Amino acid sequence: MANGWAPDGAVQDQIDDTVKDAVLRARGMMPSGDGSDECDDCGEDIPAARRAALPGTRRCVACQAKRDATLRSVGINRRGSKDSQLR
Template sequence: MDDIDRAQGINEQLQADALEAHSRRRTVGESLTECEDCEEEIPAARRKAVPGCTRCIDCQRKFEWIQGRR
């Protein structure tokens, strides 16, 4: 096994760990019908695709961007 194979193995493990962590953080339950930040309606397609969502797509992006900056 050379350095590239080891690096690829590490990368695959990091990706698997990140996906697992993401799935554990995902909120499950009933979605809100209105965004908790801007109070606009959350589209039905988003509520179906992301069970337990509490923000519209735009506010969720802003929220995640702010969280990533900390």
């Protein structure tokens, strides 16, 4: 059931688009290219298991965790609530 002037299935379309955007963003953040034996940030050795699991990785687990913590998830509020428009 649609809400207001929205067509039937609009809510599911919003959900599908949000998931699609999240997948594309995650794929864009995946390491690519040549990997490294040493971490670019701290210089420690990157374990062989990590290099095998993530080809192209250039950071150790600890440095990657720090980097991921600083990156904020930027989402799109597809509902367009008044609160989101005021920010």
